[in-house]
Amino acid sequence: MQDLGRAALVLAFGLVLYAAIGGGLGAYTRRRRLVDSARNAFFAAFASGLVAAIVLLNAFRTRDFSFSYVAEHSSKALPFPYLYTAFWGGQAGSLLLWFCVLTGLGSAAVALNRRLTTEVLPWTVPVLGGVAAFFALLLVFVASPFTTQVAPADGAGLNPSLQNPYMMIHPPLLYLGYVGLTIPFAFAAGALLSGRFDERWIVATRRWTILAWTALGIGILLGAKWAYEEVGWGGYYAWDPVENAALMPWLAATAFLHSVMVQEKKNMLRVWNATLVAGAFCLSIFGTFLTRSGLINSIHSFAQSPIGAWFLGFIALVAAFSTALIIWRLPQLRSRTKLESLASREAAFLYNNLLLVAFTLTVLWGVAFPLLSDAVRGEAVTVGPPYYNFFLKVFGLPLLLLMGIGPLVAWRRTSLRALGQTVLWPAVAAVATGAILIALGGGSSLAGLLTYTFSAFALAAIVVEFARGTRARKALGAPSWWNAFSGLVARNRRRYGGYVVHVAVVLLAIGIAGSSAYGATKIQHLRPGQTMHIRGYDLTYQGSVIRHRANHDELRARLAVKQDGKSLGTLLAGKNAYFAEDQRSNEVAIKTDWLRAQDLFVIGDEFKQDGSVYLKVLVKPLVDLIWIAGFVFLLGSLITLWPDAREQRRLATNADPGPVPATP
Amino acid sequence: MRLVIALSVAAALAVFLVYTAFAGNATPSLKPSQLAGHKGTLSVSGYVLGPVKGDPHAAGGLRFKLRDIDGPHKNVQVPVVFHGSEPDLFRAGRHVYVVGKYNGTTVAATSITTKCPSKYSPAKS
Numbered sequence: 001m002q003d004l005g006r007a008a009l010v011l012a013f014g015l016v017l018y019a020a021i022g023g024g025l026g027a028y029t030r031r032r033r034l035v036d037s038a039r040n041a042f043f044a045a046f047a048s049g050l051v052a053a054i055v056l057l058n059a060f061r062t063r064d065f066s067f068s069y070v071a072e073h074s075s076k077a078l079p080f081p082y083l084y085t086a087f088w089g090g091q092a093g094s095l096l097l098w099f100c101v102l103t104g105l106g107s108a109a110v111a112l113n114r115r116l117t118t119e120v121l122p123w124t125v126p127v128l129g130g131v132a133a134f135f136a137l138l139l140v141f142v143a144s145p146f147t148t149q150v151a152p153a154d155g156a157g158l159n160p161s162l163q164n165p166y167m168m169i170h171p172p173l174l175y176l177g178y179v180g181l182t183i184p185f186a187f188a189a190g191a192l193l194s195g196r197f198d199e200r201w202i203v204a205t206r207r208w209t210i211l212a213w214t215a216l217g218i219g220i221l222l223g224a225k226w227a228y229e230e231v232g233w234g235g236y237y238a239w240d241p242v243e244n245a246a247l248m249p250w251l252a253a254t255a256f257l258h259s260v261m262v263q264e265k266k267n268m269l270r271v272w273n274a275t276l277v278a279g280a281f282c283l284s285i286f287g288t289f290l291t292r293s294g295l296i297n298s299i300h301s302f303a304q305s306p307i308g309a310w311f312l313g314f315i316a317l318v319a320a321f322s323t324a325l326i327i328w329r330l331p332q333l334r335s336r337t338k339l340e341s342l343a344s345r346e347a348a349f350l351y352n353n354l355l356l357v358a359f360t361l362t363v364l365w366g367v368a369f370p371l372l373s374d375a376v377r378g379e380a381v382t383v384g385p386p387y388y389n390f391f392l393k394v395f396g397l398p399l400l401l402l403m404g405i406g407p408l409v410a411w412r413r414t415s416l417r418a419l420g421q422t423v424l425w426p427a428v429a430a431v432a433t434g435a436i437l438i439a440l441g442g443g444s445s446l447a448g449l450l451t452y453t454f455s456a457f458a459l460a461a462i463v464v465e466f467a468r469g470t471r472a473r474k475a476l477g478a479p480s481w482w483n484a485f486s487g488l489v490a491r492n493r494r495r496y497g498g499y500v501v502h503v504a505v506v507l508l509a510i511g512i513a514g515s516s517a518y519g520a521t522k523i524q525h526l527r528p529g530q531t532m533h534i535r536g537y538d539l540t541y542q543g544s545v546i547r548h549r550a551n552h553d554e555l556r557a558r559l560a561v562k563q564d565g566k567s568l569g570t571l572l573a574g575k576n577a578y579f580a581e582d583q584r585s586n587e588v589a590i591k592t593d594w595l596r597a598q599d600l601f602v603i604g605d606e607f608k609q610d611g612s613v614y615l616k617v618l619v620k621p622l623v624d625l626i627w628i629a630g631f632v633f634l635l636g637s638l639i640t641l642w643p644d645a646r647e648q649r650r651l652a653t654n655a656d657p658g659p660v661p662a663t664p
Numbered sequence: 665m666r667l668v669i670a671l672s673v674a675a676a677l678a679v680f681l682v683y684t685a686f687a688g689n690a691t692p693s694l695k696p697s698q699l700a701g702h703k704g705t706l707s708v709s710g711y712v713l714g715p716v717k718g719d720p721h722a723a724g725g726l727r728f729k730l731r732d733i734d735g736p737h738k739n740v741q742v743p744v745v746f747h748g749s750e751p752d753l754f755r756a757g758r759h760v761y762v763v764g765k766y767n768g769t770t771v772a773a774t775s776i777t778t779k780c781p782s783k784y785s786p787a788k789s
Binding site: 232233354357358361362369370373379380381382383384387395523525575583584585586603605606614616 | 673676690691692693694698707719720721749750752753763
């Protein structure tokens with residue numbers, strides 16, 4: 001079977017190489033048959049990649065430890081679902097997943113847009129083929145999942161931390177996000193190579209960009225939820241380089257999704273958008289380089305190998321290719337439209353972009369700081385959470401405010417008087433919120449106070465926008481308020497879906513501010529029968545219990561919990577000891593108070609021989625808004641992603657391509 | 665317009681450069697063999713040498729030594745005393761990085777981050 005897997009990968013490598021070279025030649029010489037065969041080769045590479053993936057999955061299913069990769073990441077006792085998620089538990093499997101998602105998503109994007117971008121597509125396929133060829137090269141020559149060995153009696157098992165339901169979906173979503181950003185990059189490069197700079201490449205890739213961006217966003221949130229429940233330190237985001245590696249392309253893609261609206265509406269920011277797309281793609285590759293190179297200390301523990309150097313070379317190649325393309329097309333890309341006023345919708349988008357890009361660069365600076373300081377001073381210096389938290393406030397708070405102001409200002413220009421009228425109610429809501437919070441004692445954290453005040457402003461602005469639009473549609477003859485509201489959203493999915501995403505961001509901001517600025521932590525040594533108190537909660541330690549499972553033992557502290565004297569039942573917090581992996585994992589207990597969106601978070605930190613336990617207990621106010629924000633974010637993204645037949649018809653009728661600039 | 669963009673970007677750059685230069689919580693990240701001449705808050709990455717003694721919650725703390733993970737200076741060792749929550753994967757033979765204060769002889773660690781074993785070793789029979 002290993003031979004079949006290897007053969008499938010070699011074939012896939014040949015096919016994507018042909019798609020890159022043959023497709024490029026076909027596009028340059030305008031030979032239709034060559035272009036078509038390159039596209040078909042790319043489709044076939046997806047099928048070939050799938051064959052390799054099925055071979056590997058089957059090896060996991062049959063626990064065939066003659067596959068070194070299967071032996072390294074599974075064991076006989078590994079339970080059913082994790083047997084398959086072990087597929088991406090290591091480097092070679094991750095690369096294979098990356099290749100399959102890339103060729104699958106790329107094939108779908110090419111197939112679905114073949115009529116919309118007939119001039120761009122011949123150049124898009126070679127770019128997709130080139131990126132896929134890089135991953136296939138690694139799979140064939142550097143990190144094959146099909147290396148063999150004499151089968152050991154049992155495998156090494158899967159890292160216990162990865163034996164968690166969130167880990168079944170978090171990595172594939174991140175890959176979908178990273179890989180998905182290849183699609184807008186390939187189409188943008190195709191547009192630049194073909195000389196077609198009109199809105200069609202943007203329309204062709206907008207949904208793919210939103211899909212990638214949504215997957216990356218949900219993937220980051222699921223990773224945070226996993227860290228919160230599984231890692232057991234009481235937090236959800238540690239500003240670790242690997243976490244930042246996912247955040248940076250998401251921020252860059254967020255900037256692009258906003259600035260692209262200015263290009264569509266005003267035909268401005270074309271150079272900026274091309275740069276953002278290339279930047280987001282480079283950052284997605286940079287993340288993999290960071291994790292695999294081992295150059296930067298991270299709490300994440302990916303297998304380190306010389307593969308990092310390959311990624312660095314690939315980033316350099318992509319960056320040079322993108323820069324050369326943009327410089328080459330600079331004269332045609334320059335916009336003839338100027339910004340008319342600094343108080344306009346397009347200016348608001350520009351400010352939003354500057355803040356998002358500045359924050360992205362700040363995070364990048366922080367991540368790369370150890371490397372830079374080592375190169376310059378000969379001593380690696382790291383920046384910790386205080387650095388990132390400082391800049392989150394510096395850039396995040398104005399962004400929150402801008403999220404409220406942006407939708408209220410008109411395109412082209414807005415008078416100060418008109419602006420004053422539109423922001424009146426949101427401003428009243430913000431001031432009232434601030435005053436109430438100060439009266440309730442929330443002024444202990446200025447950042448928390450500002451976050452809540454700006455959040456109230458942004459939320460009120462969104463409500464005003466929905467109310468204004470619904471009222472207008474009712475006045476135009478909608479039979480009911482509900483019809484007016486649903487018709488409003490259905491006819492402007494991108495706009496109102498975007499507002500729903502803004503609500504998610506506001507919830508996220510409130511959740512982060514609440515849990516970090518107003519939380520409480522206590523560590524206490526308890527003997528059976530003793531009670532600890534924290535923020536109105538009483539936890540009585542009733543002793544420890546041990547349960548035996550198929551592949552691990554569970555040790556738990558049993559705790560009777562009361563809140564303000566009322567019983568909340570029993571919590572079990574402790575540790576698992578995994579046999580095959582010879583590892584322990586923290587298993588925290590969480591009691592959620594949905595009314596306050598607050599968690600009581602209990603860590604069984606250390607169990608002593610005498611039956612006593614060290615408990616670490618945290619109260620996390622509003623933390624559950626972060627997870628609720630994930631659902632709202634998904635809802636908003638789905639509204640935005642939903643197909644819009646009217647827009648497709650408009651584009652089809654406007655599909656006069658016009659003259660193509662000469663290709664040198 | 666370009667001036668606005670340039671000034672905004674320059675301002676942002678200036679803010680974080682100033683922060684990292686003066687106010688930033690920048691911490692030297694060193695190997696045990698590079699500690700000579702340093703004092704104060706720093707992070708050390710290294711290989712945990714046994715025996716690991718003590719209790720991280722007791723006054724004496726958890727005690728162990730670190731050496732370089734690789735390179736020519738594996739003979740240089742630094743003692744570490746840790747107070748706090750011991751990571752699940754911590755033990756002798758693991759690669760870790762600790763953050764704490766160095767007084768010239770011992771690192772008083774406030775956090776330990778353990779890297780998971782990444783290399784396959786055959787299961788014990």
